[in-house]
Amino acid sequence: MRVPSGTVVAAAVAIAGESRFRRSVSGEARGPLCGMGTCMECRVTIDGRPHCRSCQTLCAQGMIVQTNE
């Protein structure tokens, strides 16, 4: 997908229509709560690197984001 420069990954995921950013230890779907980098619920895998806070990461050309893990 394409987003305007300056968009954070969390917004891109939401624009893509995905609400399940990650799974809890017990398998429940989770998504962003605080939007400011402290709740850790927005974590996704970015370019193979797990547990990245999507609300704190800017989208970049060619970036691969995996959700629901």
Place this chain on the structure above:
Amino acid sequence: MGHLVVMDDSEAQFALTSYSVSLWRQLAPELPSNVEYDPCGTLWLAVDEEEMQEVRRKQAYYSSRNVPVEVLHGEAVKQAEPNLKPGMAGGLLVPGDAVLYPPCAAGFLLRKARASGAELMLGKSVKRCLPEGGVELDDGSKLTAGFSLNATGPWSPCLSPNLPVRKRKGHLVITDRYPGFVRHQIVELGYLKSAHGASKDSVAFNIQPRKNGQMLVGSSRQYGADSNQVDPPILNRMLKRALEYLPGLADLASIRVWTGHRAATPDKLPIIGPSLQSDRIWLATGHEGLGITTSLATGKLVADMLLGRPTAIPAGPYAAARSSPCESTHN
């Protein structure tokens, strides 16, 4: 730390750990899932030819005692654990070893004890064990019993003066979830030299996977460090050591660091059986880093000895009255 491991440091340590690991294996089907029993095995790592000689010595020792093991060379060890730093000389795989989560294992054993009639008292402490049997509590009241058993680990000398048990501090780090980053409990062979090291502060690498993909990273050993505070310089040494084996750890997130104290004895064997103070005051302490491993065997030995039944292994090496240190294969 939850590692259930058969050790070869001495005949007495081998007997106790192999007996206990097989007891855990028998209990495994009964353990609830929160105990996280996982028969993942141990991978002892050798970085060079000198440590490979140790691998071969261990292989001969375990094989002659019917413990299945497999020697892995260079490339095979990398396949067993892809995140290892390249260039390892090899290792020894012990598939019969396992890991579990000790707090929930203790909870399970406690529930079993209470179901058999044991009474748990919280919020009281024992001031002393009575030579005639029973204990005196901190409020001055007494609980009568035929025997008392001091199993208070690093605090056991408080209840049994002159017990040769010293506190040996350790650090642990737990990571975030990275399923599959390691597949076995991995231990560097230098670990054994560290557990032997007399009084110097030491670190030795080991790592344990948990079922949800978190990993426990250790280990450190310090005498004379009785505070529970995290010690940044030794933590730093411990993690630097870990990175020499798993460089990819540097990119992972750690969630928490904490400390604990082991109960260490001069000959590295626990003290199990009647004390020297009174034959109605019993001891089960001094297990150093093998508490969870040897817990079941310790319980069985105490029960058998108290009831006058033959023990499954000789109990002499763990007697409080022993005077000569056991021969170590690593002298």
